[in-house]
Amino acid sequence: MWEAIGIVVFMAIVVGVAVGILVLLDRSTLRPGVSAEERKAVLAKRSQKWQRRWWNFYVCMAVIALVVNGLNLGHESLRYRIGWSVPAAVVVIWFLLSKSKRDEDPE
DSSP: OHHHHHHHHHHHHHHHHHHHHHHHHHHHHSOTTOOHHHHHHHHHHHHHHHHHHHHHHHHHHHHHHHHHHHHOTTSSOHHHHHHHHHHHHHHHHHHHHHHHHHHHSOO
16 A cells, blocks of 8 residues: 555655646747747647657667567577567558658648
8 A cells, every 4th residue: 555655645746746847848939928929839849859759769669679689599590589579560660650751731
């Protein structure tokens, strides 16, 4: 029970710090007299920047997972590991590429 309470408290602290950082970023980048169009433009630009960063992060993690699974010689054969790791990485990269194309093409 105490472990669950500790986890909830820890996550509350993490979320609180994240909210505080976002509030400070909004206050520093958005001036008080900003029009609605300017506000939307700034927020859209920031969102695109963070989406690119997340995309790069996911691709890097997929590549690292392939390398780690390829070098983990203690468990299964290399053919078996690659047989499961490569399709998973391809699905992740395909999903990210299709999501970035959907974000670029407004409907």
